[in-house]
Amino acid sequence: MKKVLLLSVAASAMLMAGGDIAPAQAQVEQTAPAASEFLIFNNITAKGEIRPRYEFVDASDNGKGNAKALTNRLMLGVGAGLLNVEGLSVYLEAMNVAGSGDYWDLSNDTIGNKPLYQVVADPDQTRVTQAYIDYKFGNTLIRAGRQGVNLDNQRFIGTVNWRQMPQTYDAAAIINNSVKNLNLLAAYVWRVNTIFDNKTVKPVGDGFNTNTVLLHGAYTFMPELTLTAYGYLVEDFADTYGIAATGKAGIGSTKLSYRAEYAHQSDPTNGSGSADADYYNIQAGANISGFLVGAQYEVMGAGKGGNAAFATPLATLHAHDGWADMFLGTPDDGLVDFNGMLGYKAKGFGVAKVIYHDFSSDRGNTKYGTEVDVLYKNKIPGVKGLSGLLKGAWYSADNYKVDTTKFWVMLDYKF
Secondary structure, three states, rough: OOOOOOOOOOOOOOOOOOEOOOHHHHHHHHOOOHHHHHOEEEEEEEEEEEEEEEEEEHOOOOOOOOOOEEEEEHHHEEEEEEEEOOOEEEEEEEEEEEEEEEEEEOOOOOOOOOOEEOOOOOOOOEEEEEEEEEEOOOOOEHHHHHHOOOOOOHHHHHHHHOOOOOOOEEEEEEOOOOOOOOOEEEEEEEEEEOOOOOOOOOOOOOEEEEEEEEEEEEEEEOOOEEEEEEEEOOOOOEEEEEEEEEEEEEOEEEEEEEEEEEEEEEOOOOOOOOEEEEEEEEEEEEEEEEEEEEEEEEEEOOHHHHOOOOOOOOHHHHHOOOOOOOOOOOOOOOEEEEEEEEEEOOOOEEEEEEEEEOOOOOOOOOEEEEEEEEEEEEEEEOOOHHHHHEEEEEEEEOOOOOEEEEEEEEEEEEO
C-alpha cells in the first residue's frame, strides 16, 4: 500500500521593519494564512486496482459440478493529511467484487433444485475495506480503524489477498521503532471482516466480533539473523505464542534464505475452548543466478489429550499447504506438509515456479495425498502497473477428501 503523505505544520509571521507600518494591502498579503490551512484534508493521494480473474474448479468425486467463474475486483483508495496536524492522516478504501458463471457461492446448497457447484469463494459484494486514522510522532505510529494486517509470512495473521475480497480487521494498533533494529507491534482487534458476504458461511458471514490481542516483536541482529517473538490471543479460539528465526545471506551470485519457527497453542483467555498443540516449521531457499530452489517441512500438530489440532483461522491460508485449499482447516490428527520448489526468476521473464507437496498426518501414519502447484507471473509490457498470472493446482487424494484440480488466469492493473 502506498504510504499516505503526512501533513506538515503551516506557519505565518507578521513582517515589521524600521518602525514603519506597512500598507494595509501589503500587510494582508504577508499575514494571510495559506489557503491549505483552512482545509480539512490536503496532500491527497489516490490509488486503484482492477483485477479480473477466471477460476476453474474440478472435484467431481464429491458429487458437485465443476465451477467456472469470472470475477473482478475493483478497488479505489484515497489518503490525505488531516486537519493540518503534523503526523495526522487518514485513509479510505472501498472494493467491489462482481462475478458471473456456474459456481457455488457457499449459500446455494439447500436452495430448491439449483445445481450444486464447487466452491469459488468470491461472492458478489461491495464493502469499505479500509478506513483508518494514522498519527505518527517520532518513531511511533498509532493506527485506529478498519485496516489490513499482514504479519511475517501471514501464517497466523493475514489479509487473504488472494481472494477478491480481502480479510480486514477493525482494530487499534501501535507500532514502535525507537530502538534501532527493533520493531514492536501491539494491537487490539474488535472485529474481523471475512472474505465472505453476509449470506454465506453462517453464522460467521461477512465478519464476527471479537476481543483479540496481537503482540509482535522482531529484532534484527544482522542480515543473517532476525528473531521474532509473538503472542496472538484470539477470543473463543486459542492463545498462540511462538518464536521464529529468519535470515538472508549472499554468496557471490547465490542468495540464501531460511526460516525456523516454533509455536504453541493453548486454551483461550476466556476458557471457552480447548487447545493444546504445537507448530514446527523449517524452510530454506536459494536463488542461484535466477534459478530458484526451496524446501519446507511444516507440522501443524495434533492436539494433546484429545484437544483440537493446531490451526490458524486468521491466516492467509491459501498461501500455505497447497493452492488447492484442501487444508483450510487442520485435520483432527494434525498435518505434516513436506514440500519442495523449483523455479526461475529474471527481469523481463517474470517468475515461474513448480511446487510439490506431500501431505500426511502428525498423529499416526495416515497419508493424506500429494499436490503439484504451478505458477507463472510477469509484467505485461506497454502498460505501466499491469501484470498477468497463470496458476494451477492438482491435488491427488489418498485418505483425505477427493482429487481436485484448480486453475486461474488473472490480470492485475494497479494505478
